[in-house]
Amino acid sequence: MKYEVVVIGGGTWGCSTAYHLARMKRSVAVIERGYVPYGQSGHTSAIIRQFYVNPATARMARMSLEFFRHFSEYTGYNAFFKQTGMLAISDDVDALRRTVDVMKSEGIKCKIIDKDEANLLEPSMTVASDEVVAYEPDAGFANPVATAVGFSRAAEALGARIYQGTEVLSIEAKSSSWSVRTNSGEFDCEKLVVAAGTNTPRLLSQLGMRLPVFFLPFPVCYFMRPEGTNSAQRVIFDTVNNYYSKPEGDQILLGAMHSEMSYGETHDFALPENMRWSSCDPDFTGRVSYDTASAYSAGLAARFPEMSSARICRDFMPYIDITPDWEPIIDNASSFGFPSLYLGCGSSGHGFKLSPMAGRLLAELVEYGESRSMDTSAYSLSRKALKNEQSEN
Ligand SMILES: Cc1cc2nc3c(=O)[nH]c(=O)nc-3n(C[C@H](O)[C@H](O)[C@H](O)COP(=O)(O)OP(=O)(O)OC[C@H]3O[C@@H](n4cnc5c(N)ncnc54)[C@H](O)[C@@H]3O)c2cc1C
Known part of the structure; x- marks a missing residue:
């Protein structure tokens, strides 16, 4: 099976990324070993707040909250956002x-x-x-299952494919593409996004990568x-x-x-x-x-x-x-020698509320080589707080 982009992980981050990529008219598949949302996104408390001292995260939370407010207009599905303060x-x-x-x-x-x-x-x-x-x-909470399913259905309506019950067993970097081996066949893609939650560091260790994730x-x-x-x-x-x-x-x-x-x-x-x-x-x-x-x-x-x-x-x-600074990783992996590999992980307990923007920023990275909606240097793999860990881990 061939796609321009394969996203590993059908949580809110993976499904949001697929939705934004599908809007950009990319051919995209999400590979999820369980169902949407099988991981943290299915167990989250789903609180949506903007209460952050890091200006970038406060901004990302503000932009994501704006998306949650209009979720059904964007996706056609309801995330049941409830504003409680x-x-x-x-x-x-x-x-x-x-x-x-x-x-x-x-x-x-x-x-x-x-x-x-x-x-x-x-x-x-x-x-x-x-x-x-x-x-x-303006704070509150949403329904996390409805959010992940809403993103995935909206992505499907735009042409994306969601493979549930499909476990990634190995990933291999070829000269100009990726081969993703699963329990139900092989996927080839030009660009690979890994948003596999807690499983991301282990999956990527096959490529010799040591992620600064705890x-x-x-x-x-x-x-x-x-x-x-x-x-x-x-x-x-x-x-x-x-x-x-x-x-x-x-x-x-x-x-x-x-x-x-x-x-x-x-x-x-x-x-x-x-x-x-x-x-x-x-x-x-x-x-x-x-x-x-x-x-x-x-x-x-x-x-x-x-x-x-x-x-x-x-x-x-x-x-x-x-991560050591409790901020997510949203970056491509060129510093590890893999410019067509993109990471959305280490969401540090605040990834649900950030999922609309996390997906958009990852999709922009894939599409344009940079995140255009906001500066993501606070989430880069090369930020100072992660450097020591990458050498020690
Ligand atoms: C108890 C709890 C409470 C939380 N409360 C909040 C909160 O109130 N507000 C907030 O903003 N955030 C909260 N969070 C954090 C938030 O839930 C996460 O940051 C967010 O859900 C991460 O989404 P994700 O898509 O990155 O990961 P996940 O939802 O974990 O998705 C990763 C997916 O990858 C799949 N996968 C893994 N390995 C493979 C493989 N080999 N092949 C195929 N698929 C694979 C998994 O099955 C999983 O579905 C909470 C988290 C927890 C656990």
């Missing part, structure tokens, strides 16, 4: 202010609010005197709301009690909070040996320990006392693929 609570006043300043300079609505304003939005929320609250009104277990728990409570109807980013949450009907989803993900300093962030991709099983999915779930529940109760009797009802803990 987001409250970020921190005791690191400077860090929060820095993030709000960056967002404002990127034209994103966000402001510091006082306790009374916070309680107008979330009446039962406690705010201590040493804590500060930021409000991002794996982090990312716990998620669902709690039943106590009857008659209505707290936390917005996205909550509670860096004091170390959880984020979003409402899910009669349940509330809580997940792990890492300040480096959005507003913390990553310069001295040291990733341990056992988190290197080469030490981990990319398909690992664990369970959340009772102690961790209890810590989330205590955090939720500290912020919303009326939620103190919320009961855990389900949990899971897949890996996310992170």
Whole structure:
């Protein structure tokens, strides 16, 4: 089977890339070993926010949010984006202010609010005197399955082919093309995009590439709301009690909070040996320990006392693929000697909200040799934060 471009991975990044390439009239195939979306995109909390201290990521989140708002006009399918607004609570006043300043300079609505304003939005929320609250009104969440499927169906309508249940077994660089061997035959293409989530580093290790990617277990728990409570109807980013949450009907989803993900300093962030991709099983999915779930529940109760009797009802803990500076990799692999190979990986726990733009930027790289919609140097393989890791990994 011959295509101009083959995309490995039917997550939100791979399907978005295929959609944008199909719009550019490229002949494109997505190869997915499971179904769309079998990986992280099927397990994501799907929160969409622009709360980032890195101006490039704030911009990419803003442009992606704009796409989510008009998803059905662009694709013909509904991603069910729900705007709830987001409250970020921190005791690191400077860090929060820095993030709000960056967002404002990127034209994103966000402001510091006082306790009374916070309680107008979330009446039962406690705010201590040493804590500060930021409000991002345009944040919310979407349906991740509908998003990935929407991108894939829209790509198909434009002529792309989506091969589900098709596992890539090996990839081989030929003189001017790629040969992709799968469990159901061989694919030839001029350009190859790898957006295989946590499996990307292992797949590319066949080519002698050592990607600066680490794996982090990312716990998620669902709690039943106590009857008659209505707290936390917005996205909550509670860096004091170390959880984020979003409402899910009669349940509330809580997940792990890492300040480096959005507003913390990553310069001295040291990733341990056992988190290197080469030490981990990319398909690992664990369970959340009772102690961790209890810590989330205590955090939720500290912020919303009326939620103190919320009961855990389900949990899971897949890996996310992170980089040393918690920013994605969106680049071609010429620095590894493969100019017709393109990488979209290391999405560092924020790839869902960025997926509309990640796909567009990757498609532009393939089509024009550069990302035209915005500067992507913050996501290049040659950025400073990744250099040491590439030599050591
Ligand atoms: C628990 C959790 C919560 C999260 N919450 C958020 C959030 O609230 N907001 C946010 O923005 N981001 C969040 N993220 C991160 C976000 O989900 C990811 O960044 C995003 O889904 C990455 O998409 P992807 O397409 O790169 O990878 P994936 O969705 O993992 O897709 C990769 C695909 O490649 C396929 N594949 C792998 N190997 C092969 C092979 N050999 N052959 C064929 N196919 C292959 C896999 O089956 C998979 O479907 C969260 C992640 C997790 C795990």
